[in-house]
Amino acid sequence: MTQRTLILTLSLVATLFGSGCSRGFDIKTPDGFAELDDAEGYRYRATSADGVVLAVRREKNEPKGSLDFWAAAVGNELTSRGYGKPAVESLKSQNGTAGKKLAFRTVKNGRPSVLWVAVFVSDDRVVVVETGGDADHFSQVESKVSAALSALVVG
Amino acid sequence: MTHLLRRDLGVALLLASLFASGCAARSSAGALAPMAAPAAATEASLDASPAPGAIPGGAAQAPASATKSAPGAGLARPAPAPSPGPSAVQAKEDPRAPKLDDAQKPLLVYEGGLGVRVPKAELADRLEKAIDVAEAHGGYLVSRTDSGAQLRVPSQRFRAALKDLGALGEVTRRSVAAQDVSEQYHDLEVRLKNLESVRARLEQFLARAANVDEALRVGKELEGVVRQIDEAKGRMQYLKTRAAYSLITLTLEPAADKAPVVATGDKPVPTPPARPLRMPVKWLGAVGLDQLLSLE
Numbered sequence: 001m002t003q004r005t006l007i008l009t010l011s012l013v014a015t016l017f018g019s020g021c022s023r024g025f026d027i028k029t030p031d032g033f034a035e036l037d038d039a040e041g042y043r044y045r046a047t048s049a050d051g052v053v054l055a056v057r058r059e060k061n062e063p064k065g066s067l068d069f070w071a072a073a074v075g076n077e078l079t080s081r082g083y084g085k086p087a088v089e090s091l092k093s094q095n096g097t098a099g100k101k102l103a104f105r106t107v108k109n110g111r112p113s114v115l116w117v118a119v120f121v122s123d124d125r126v127v128v129v130e131t132g133g134d135a136d137h138f139s140q141v142e143s144k145v146s147a148a149l150s151a152l153v154v155g
Numbered sequence: 156m157t158h159l160l161r162r163d164l165g166v167a168l169l170l171a172s173l174f175a176s177g178c179a180a181r182s183s184a185g186a187l188a189p190m191a192a193p194a195a196a197t198e199a200s201l202d203a204s205p206a207p208g209a210i211p212g213g214a215a216q217a218p219a220s221a222t223k224s225a226p227g228a229g230l231a232r233p234a235p236a237p238s239p240g241p242s243a244v245q246a247k248e249d250p251r252a253p254k255l256d257d258a259q260k261p262l263l264v265y266e267g268g269l270g271v272r273v274p275k276a277e278l279a280d281r282l283e284k285a286i287d288v289a290e291a292h293g294g295y296l297v298s299r300t301d302s303g304a305q306l307r308v309p310s311q312r313f314r315a316a317l318k319d320l321g322a323l324g325e326v327t328r329r330s331v332a333a334q335d336v337s338e339q340y341h342d343l344e345v346r347l348k349n350l351e352s353v354r355a356r357l358e359q360f361l362a363r364a365a366n367v368d369e370a371l372r373v374g375k376e377l378e379g380v381v382r383q384i385d386e387a388k389g390r391m392q393y394l395k396t397r398a399a400y401s402l403i404t405l406t407l408e409p410a411a412d413k414a415p416v417v418a419t420g421d422k423p424v425p426t427p428p429a430r431p432l433r434m435p436v437k438w439l440g441a442v443g444l445d446q447l448l449s450l451e
Contacts, residue, residue, distance in 0.1 A: 036450070041441050053447050059438050077439045108444050115444050128438075130447050 024058040025120075025127050026153035030144035052133035052141050054148060059126045067121040071100040074117055074128065078104060083115065093120055097154040105135070114138040116145070120154045127154050262337040262394065265313050265401035269320055270328030275409035278302060281323045285405050288323075292316040294400065302407050307400040320405055327408060340394050347387045354380045 023043045029035050032048055039045035045055040065073070075086050086102035093099060099120040106113050115132035129152065131145050132138065138145075273281045278301075285304055286296050292315060294308030308316040321329070357377040364370035 041438070041446060047450060051448065051450075053450070055447055057438060057442075059436075063435075073434050073436065073439060074442060077434065078443060081443065083443070106444070108448070113444060115447070117442060128442065130442060132444050132447055 023056075024125050024155045025056055026155070027054075027056055027129075028148055028151050030054065030141065030148045032141060032144065048133070048137070048141055050133065050137035050140070052131070052137050052145070054129070054131040054145060057126075057128040057130070059128065061121060061124050061126050065121070065126075067098055067100060067119065070121050070126050071102065071119045074119055075102050078102070078115070078117070082106070086117075091118065091149065093152045093154045094150065095153045097122065099154075101149070104132075108134075111135070118149055118152075120152070122154060125155075127152075260337075261335050262340050262398050263310075264334045264336055264394075264397045265310055266332050266334070267313065267317055267401065267403045268328065268330040268406075269317060269326065269403060270406045270408055271321060271324040272327050272408045272410050273324035275411075278407055278409050281407055284323055285320055285407075288319045289316060289403070292319070297402070302409070304405050306403045306405060308403060310399060310401045313401040313403075316403060320403065324407070325410075328406075336394050336398065340391060343387050343391045343394070347384060347391070350380055350384045350387060354384065 025043070027044055029046045030048075033046040033052075033054060034048075035044070035046040039055060041057065042055040043058045045053065047053045061070075071088070075088070079085060083104040083106050086104045089101045089103065091099050091101050097120045099118050101116055101118045104115040104117075106115060112135040113132060114135050115130070118129040120127040120129075129149060131149075271281075282299065282302075282304060286299070286306070289296065289306035289308055292308045292312040294306055294312070294316065297305040297307055299305070306316075306320075317329070317331075354377060357373055357380060361370060361373045361377060364373055
């Protein structure tokens with residue numbers, strides 16, 4: 001390997017990490033949100049000053065399932081835990097990956113709360129975007145969160 | 156002159172005696188205006204003359220020729236109404252029955268009520284069949300409503316008709332009542348005889364009237380007697396018809412729809428809760444607001 005080849009390879013790796021594709025997705029932090037570093041279980045997490053949180057998981061597609069399977073699995077899991085039946089909406093990432101948004105309305109600590117879970121499925125990955133918080137606060141940033149979902153790039 | 160006075164006095168006395176003694180037949184036929192012949196004459200005519208019209212007997216004189224419009228119109232005297240029963244039986248003489256001549260047999264008016272439960276959807280059809288039953292027994296329809304009818308059937312067929320009508324569904328109510336109108340009819344007969352006797356005498360007086368004034372007075376009396384005769388005959392005809400044809404009031408009751416079959420356990424078995432889903436995917440349990448909003 002020549003020195004030139006080595007430089008090109010390192011540059012490519014640096015570019016990939018820098019663009020976020022190493023996480024398997026790319027998401028823009030909405031205006032008014034701050035990205036958190038210590039996101040246990042999440043590949044990305046950001047919060048607003050009012051406690052509305054936006055977070056992304058990336059999991060292996062195991063057992064291997066379709067978008068419908070994973071959307072239903074997430075929906076059933078949350079419904080069984082008292083979140084009620086979700087309103088389901090189809091959506092697409094910015095780069096064209098099909099996804100489904102499950103919108104729940106629930107009560108958390110006595111306060112009406114909102115939880116959205118968007119599921120995107122690629123051949124070997126499942127990307128799950130979660131966002132939620134106090135219903136009053138969520139409504140104030142709902143459009144920003146929706147814009148972040150639309151701008152999501154699933155790798 | 157003396158002759159004329161004596162004649163007027165004779166007519167006056169005769170008329171007075173007719174009015175004064177004519178109460179013999181008035182006791183049970185009070186609806187009719189008082190008019191009678193002298194008691195002696197009445198008794199004489201009763202003994203001497205037979206009852207008007209032959210008394211038909213049993214089923215043989217059933218008004219077979221009677222039409223729906225004029226039931227029993229051809230009866231000279233009502234059949235001694237038999238006890239409600241099949242006509243075949245009634246046509247024969249019951250050897251256990253006391254030997255009575257026709258004049259002594261009771262004149263009975265039968266009325267029956269019948270409640271029959273039928274399927275709701277078939278109510279109109281069963282009502283039509285009920286009318287058919289009455290006509291098959293020689294009867295006729297008197298009136299009808301949406302759920303019932305009044306039917307008249309020959310008294311000889313009364314019991315058989317009741318039985319056939321009961322077969323239209325489930326009998327819920329049955330009633331039979333008999334009214335003995337024999338005495339009422341007999342009183343009318345006596346009264347009629349008296350009136351006819353008076354009429355005959357008045358006709359004789361009218362024929363011998365010496366002047367117009369006398370003829371007018373007798374004629375006026377004669378007119379009243381004839382009217383009373385017609386009334387008595389009409390009343391007798393009415394009784395005969397009622398006795399010859401029994402009235403059945405049929406009421407059809409729609410049966411309630413069958414209730415759905417329901418398990419008779421103490422309580423309905425509740426649907427068990429959904430089987431808890433436990434996907435073998437660890438991260439699914441972490442999805443939700445608990446972890447999402449935990450910023451510490």
